[in-house]
Amino acid sequence: MAETLKFHYDVDGDNFTSAGAASVEVKRKLRQLGFPAETIRRVSIAMYEGEINMVVHARGGVADVYVEPNCITIILADQGPGIPDIDLAMQEGYSTAPDNIRALGFGAGMGLPNMKRYTDEMKIETELGKGTTVTMKVFV
């Protein structure tokens, strides 16, 4: 695998049922490419939490995944409301998810912390009223 492989997904914001479909697809592709199981799990969990966040908070968005032999980069971009206080949002247990989402098993305030936990680098760029872009890297 000499060159960077790129995958692009639209994350549907109206359908909580299908949230996570892109992460499942990335997991399948990384498995076909022969990446170590632990790397695949870290990438897919981080991306899955990100996908759920985009559906819950931002009416969906786009996911781009760049696969290189030594590094997998996930970029999740949405046009949602933005994050007013990133430090607060990064605290475990802090959540602004509505009750209907909590009833579905999410909104425990673990999404962003989990994304950080499972990746080697994470950068959040956000602007209120414009949207948020999260860039995550997992080194192989």
Added chain:
Amino acid sequence: MKIRQIASLLDTQVLCGEQLLDEEVFSACGSDMMSDVLAYVKDQAVLVTGLVNPQVVRTAMMMDMRCIVFVRSKRPTPEMIALADENHIAVLVSCYRMYEACGKLYASGLGNEA
């Protein structure tokens, strides 16, 4: 412990994954919060939950789990069963409550085998 023993201890119905019943599993996780399940990766192969929606199956897939036990006789939808089946995850339904189900599995050695 084999998945077959879990099925027997918890008096479950097997909705899919009959072919997985002889697989060995070594630990389990009981939760209705999927983000909490995703937070603690320790090779848990079994998810015990009372939550019913497709994200339960996706969470199990992300964690490479082999078996989901729905407690309190919760019934997954046909779509959830199909998704689990496609991804080689056994789906069991138990009439026990979460507390009892986890207690029975733990007392029988699942997750506390030194």
